[in-house]
Amino acid sequence: MLDVIGLSQGYRRRPVIHDLHLSLGTGAFGLLGPNGSGKSTLLRTLATTALPAHPGHLRLFGQPLDSRRAVRAAPRRIGYLPQSFAHPPGFTVRDFVRHCAWLREVPAPRINSAADEAIDRVELGDRADTPLRKLSGGMLRRAGVAQAICDQPDLVILDEPANGLDPQQRVRLRAVLRELSASSCVVVSTHLVEDTTHLCDRVGVLYEGRLRFDGAPEELADRADDGDAGDTPLERGYTAALAAPPLPAGAPLSAAHGDTATRPGAS
Ligand SMILES: Nc1ncnc2c1ncn2[C@@H]1O[C@H](COP(=O)(O)OP(=O)(O)OP(=O)(O)O)[C@@H](O)[C@H]1O
Numbered sequence: 001m002l003d004v005i006g007l008s009q010g011y012r013r014r015p016v017i018h019d020l021h022l023s024l025g026t027g028a029f030g031l032l033g034p035n036g037s038g039k040s041t042l043l044r045t046l047a048t049t050a051l052p053a054h055p056g057h058l059r060l061f062g063q064p065l066d067s068r069r070a071v072r073a074a075p076r077r078i079g080y081l082p083q084s085f086a087h088p089p090g091f092t093v094r095d096f097v098r099h100c101a102w103l104r105e106v107p108a109p110r111i112n113s114a115a116d117e118a119i120d121r122v123e124l125g126d127r128a129d130t131p132l133r134k135l136s137g138g139m140l141r142r143a144g145v146a147q148a149i150c151d152q153p154d155l156v157i158l159d160e161p162a163n164g165l166d167p168q169q170r171v172r173l174r175a176v177l178r179e180l181s182a183s184s185c186v187v188v189s190t191h192l193v194e195d196t197t198h199l200c201d202r203v204g205v206l207y208e209g210r211l212r213f214d215g216a217p218e219e220l221a222d223r224a225d226d227g228d229a230g231d232t233p234l235e236r237g238y239t240a241a242l243a244a245p246p247l248p249a250g251a252p253l254s255a256a257h258g259d260t261a262t263r264p265g266a267s
Contacts, residue, residue, distance in 0.1 A: 001025050001185040002155060003059040006249065007052055009038075009045050016041045017209045021249045028181035030196035030217075031189040032238060033206035039189040040083050040159050042206065046187060047080035047157045061154065076105045079148035083159040089133035093124050093143045096132055100147035114151035121176050122146045123169070137164040145173065149180060156186045162195060174199045193230075193238050205238060210246035 002024045009017040016038045033039050044050040045058065048071065052058045055066035060074045087096060097115040106114060119128050122142040132140060141164050148156055158177075162170050170192075177186050177199055190196065196203045197217045205213040205220070213220055217234060223244075224236030 001061060002046065002187075004046070005057055005059065007042075007045065007057040009041055009050065009052060011041075015209065017045070018246075019249070020209070020211060021247075022204065022211065022214070024185050024187065024202075026181065026183060026185055027202060028177060028186045028188065028200045030200035030203040031187065031206060032191075032193060032196065032203055033189075034242070037206045038209040039206055041209075043080075043157050043159050043187065043189055044082070046155075047078055047082075048074050049080065049082070077154040079104070079150065079153035079156045081144045081148040081158045081161055083163075085144055087132050087140075087143075089131065091132055092129050093119055093132065093135070093146070094128040096143055097147045097150055101150045104151075104153070106151045110151060115146075118146040118150040119143075121149065123172060138166060138169060141165060142169065142173075145176075149176070152180060152184060154184055156180055156184050158186070158188045160189055160191070162190060162192060170195065193235050194232060197234060205241040207242050212244045212246060213241035214247060 004020055004022040007017055007020045008015060020042070031039050031042070041050070045052055048065065051065065051071065055064050058065055061077060063070050065071050065074065091099065094115060097118055098111050101111045101115055116128070119125055122145050124139060124142055124146060127135065127139060132143060135143065141161065145158065145161050148158055162173060165173060174195065177188065180186050188199065200217060202215065203213070203217050203220055204211050213223070220237040220241060221233035222237065223240040224230070224233045225240060228236035228239040230236035230239050
């Protein structure tokens with residue numbers, strides 16, 4: 001579904017992601033990392049809103065982004081929720097989700113029903129005709145999730161989707177994403193380390209633009225030492241991973257996710 005092969009990415013002359021390797025198939029992948037570690041930059045690149053410097057660094061749906069045609073085609077199969085997004089404040093939730101679906105070139109006969117279904121999934125059905133400017137922060141976030149999951153894209157990329165959600169809505173969101181991840185590749189960045197146990201079959205820990213861990217949440221918890229900071233084994237395992245060296249390009253991947261057993265580039 002998605003292969004990142006030695007990706008480096010940054011802003012002007014400032015590198016942020018360094019020689020990153022990652023292969024994902026169907027399932028839920030949680031991306032953890034401290035502020036400024038490069039999570040949003042990586043997700044932006046996977047969503048193709050920022051292109052890699054070299055087309056060969058990213059393969060989506062089996063294709064490198066090496067032609068205008070490939071770059072144009074990829075977003076049709078990607079649902080993306082950025083960390084923050086501009087929205088026309090006069091749009092209702094329904095207008096917004098339909099508009100995003102139209103931008104993604106969801107076939108016209110499917111747009112209305114797919115938008116309504118996505119709005120129901122995030123439990124905004126009773127607000128479908130409410131202008132976005134009148135929504136609470138958590139509701140606006142859910143409207144953002146609705147547009148990303150509308151028509152079940154093959155690749156769903158969500159940058160901190162649980163931001164501002166109350167505990168019940170977080171549980172509901174996890175259930176929706178788990179359901180999606182049975183047939184799509186769902187990539188979620190979060191600061192809620194514990195959330196990944198309930199949602200993800202695989203997590204990555206990014207620090208200073210390099211992956212420090214890639215495996216099942218249980219394996220991350222196993223990294224924990226008594227001396228690591230955190231209240232739970234998973235939080236302590238996360239702290240331990242931050243102190244670990246970057247993963248080498250050929251490191252084996254957890255067998256729990258997708259169909260790739262080793263990193264691309266592994267000999
Ligand atoms: N548009 C931009 N222009 C220049 N530098 C940027 C831009 N966006 C991010 N950066 C820089 O890139 C680095 C990584 O930022 P990024 O937002 O990817 O991290 P993050 O892990 O998502 O952080 P957070 O958890 O705070 O959201 C930071 O040092 C940030 O200052």
